[in-house]
Amino acid sequence: MSDFHFENIMIGERHELGKEVLTTAAIKKFAARYDPQYFHLDEKAASDSLFGALCASGWHVCALWMSKLVPYRAEAIFTAPNPMEALAAQGPSPGVENIRWFKPAFAGDTLNFYSTIIAKEDWHKPDWGLVKTQAEIINQHGETICSFIGKGLIRKLPNEE
Numbered sequence: 001m002s003d004f005h006f007e008n009i010m011i012g013e014r015h016e017l018g019k020e021v022l023t024t025a026a027i028k029k030f031a032a033r034y035d036p037q038y039f040h041l042d043e044k045a046a047s048d049s050l051f052g053a054l055c056a057s058g059w060h061v062c063a064l065w066m067s068k069l070v071p072y073r074a075e076a077i078f079t080a081p082n083p084m085e086a087l088a089a090q091g092p093s094p095g096v097e098n099i100r101w102f103k104p105a106f107a108g109d110t111l112n113f114y115s116t117i118i119a120k121e122d123w124h125k126p127d128w129g130l131v132k133t134q135a136e137i138i139n140q141h142g143e144t145i146c147s148f149i150g151k152g153l154i155r156k157l158p159n160e161e
Contacts, residue, residue, distance in 0.1 A: 111137050
């Protein structure tokens, strides 16, 4: 995509953001700092849990998705014909909706990260629009681990009146 303005973003666009293999060390490091529950920290205790093994925090999985989105977007912006204009078209996110964790993610799993444009809406500021994306994290078995709807503000094309 060379023009990042609201009018040129197409519903249905799907972007493959990248993949990552979860490691025991990464699962424990994230959990120790942000989600210190026993099934994220201790293999033995986790084996006796509902999950049956050490698994990643859902917040870890969401953070990994974001860690793939930012460089993906940066690469697209800075390889655009007019990078500064493309960068200026990007706004902040007013939040997410419907975070769902469907299955645990275990050490050794390969997670694939996707973003699909699902809706566009006018925003209360006339020079910005709201774009909604369906975020998906899918494991190596094709199973959806997590999904949510992300929202981002995108500048509209300048009105040349």
